[in-house]
Amino acid sequence: MDIEKIRYEFPIFSKNSLKETPLIYLDNASTTHKPQRVIDAITDFYSFSYANVGRGSYGLAQEATKRYEAIRLQVSKFIKAKNVNEIVFTSGTTDGINKMAQSFFQAFAKAGDQILISSQAHHSNLLVWEQWATAYQLKVKEIPTHSMGQIDLKALSQLCKNKTVLVAIEAGTNAFGTIQPVSEIVKIAHESGAKVLIDAAQWITYAPTDVEIWDCDFLVFSAHKVFGPTGLGVLYGKSEWLDKMPPMTLGGGGVLRTVPQTVFKESPYKHEAGTPHMAGVLGLGEALDFITDIGFEQITSHANSLLAYALKELRNMEGVEIYQHLHSPALPIVSFGLSGIHPHDVAAYLNESQICLRAGHHCAQPALVTEGLKATLRASFTLYNTKDEIDELIKHLKTAQKFFS
Ligand SMILES: Cc1ncc(COP(=O)(O)O)c(C=O)c1O
Incomplete structure (x- = not known):
């Protein structure tokens, strides 16, 4: 993979490449x-x-319309959906989960049912369940996890037996980069009659997504995390469920007629009322072409090699705590801390050298609290990052240690 050529395609890097301090952007999970x-x-x-x-x-x-619908077909192929009508455009992962949740509960949930989530959940895959559970008299339970959040399948199996209507988990977590065994989770959930929602916000740029192999019932992701525009996302749902679910949004475009009585369109159109983010959809189509042109084999292997390199370099440093589960593979995300220095101070220090790193709880506070943490530094890599950038990061982390000592 020719990284220089790839970087050249991104105006933000070419604009910054001539500056004395070039931009080092390591917040790709965001x-x-x-x-x-x-x-x-x-x-x-x-x-x-x-x-x-x-x-x-x-x-x-x-x-x-023709171009917009062509991208719906392209997205369906990108995630290997059986049917183009299984793709609903939303405004992002968060919006997709919120829309799906309301409609799902109306269609499928009964008082006393249970929803299972992970202790690693991003707030977007947590708060909505808590809120709606109260409204529908449902219970929300956390699935026990191994260290750094890999789901405990035996515990899941036990929990699922108890009137579980939905298991909502991340394919890969944003706090620690843990990859979940999605196919096994889906199989266990289905054995008990529960449906499964996969939050693929982090997974989607890392490796190919195949909803047929995973056999998940729903899946969500955001365009902005796959080199596409903000304000756009995708909700995949099996046709058999989307057809039974009431419209997720009500208004113009979602109905065939309202007189003498309302007749909704078929899915996915009944779920997409209002003028959609058409330009965003076209941008997403181009972003998926960009990814396909490079090829996932190259993308995943580059991400893995950057992660391995970053881990090796961080482990060679004194005074670094790395928060990562020990099983591979993992997403190209490293959560870590410098002993005795607050992550926000380190991030502010790195910013002086145009190194962009996230510090905080990464919108997954329960995940950090489970590991006894309040905040971490998080470096996340993608196809335009280089080992040289990781070297720069390490160099500046060492000077940060001196500066704050
Ligand atoms: C795992 C996960 N879920 C959900 C989200 C929310 O995505 P968005 O802000 O695009 O709706 C994120 C964003 O970081 C995420 O990492």
Whole structure:
């Protein structure tokens, strides 16, 4: 993989490459930068072919609809969905979980049912369940995990026996980069009749996603974490469930008629009322093409080698605590701390050298508390990162230790 060529496609890096201190962006678990072709796809749509989709019968609107629907098909193929109608566009992972939750409970949950989540849950895959559980008189339980959050399958099996309607877990966690055994989790849940939602926000850029192999019932991800635009996400749901679920959003575009009585469209359209983020969808299509052109084999192997290198270099340092589960593979995320220095101080220090690293609880506070932590530093890598950048990080972490000693 020619990293220099890849970096060249990202304006943010070429703009910064001539500066005395180039940008070192290691917060890819939070969001990824955009290649020029994604930016162009969005601006071209606004500049030259803009019209609303699914409504107008004139040429411009028909063409916009055709392109929008072509990306729905592309997304379905990208995650290996059986059917294009299983793809609902949302505004992101958080929005997808919120929309799915309300509709799911109305369709499938009864008072006294149980929802199982992970102790590693991102707040977006936690708060919604807590809120709606109260409203629908359901229980939310945490599945016990091994160190750094790998789900304990035996415990899951036991818990599932107790009126479990849904298991909602992350394919890979954002706090520690732990990858969950998704297929096994789904199998166990299905044996008890529970459905499974996979939060693939972190997984989606790391390796290929195959919803048929996983056999999950629902899956969500955000476009902005796969080099696409903000404000757009995908909710995958098996047709048999999406068809039974009431519309996730109510309004124009989601109905065939309202007089003499309301008749909703088929899914996914009944779930997508309102004018969608059309430009975003086109940007996502371009981002997925960008990924496909490089190929996951290269992307995953590059991510693995950066992670291994970062871990080796961090382990060679004195005064570093690394918070990572011992099983591989893991997402290209390293959570760590410098003994005696607050992560926020280190992040502020690194920022002076244009090194972008996340510090805090990473919107997964229960995950950190489970490990006895309040905050960590988190470096997360993707296809445009290099070993040289990791060397720079290590160099500045060492000077940070001196500075704060
Ligand atoms: C595992 C996980 N779930 C959900 C989210 C929320 O994603 P978004 O803010 O794009 O809705 C994130 C974001 O970091 C995440 O890492």
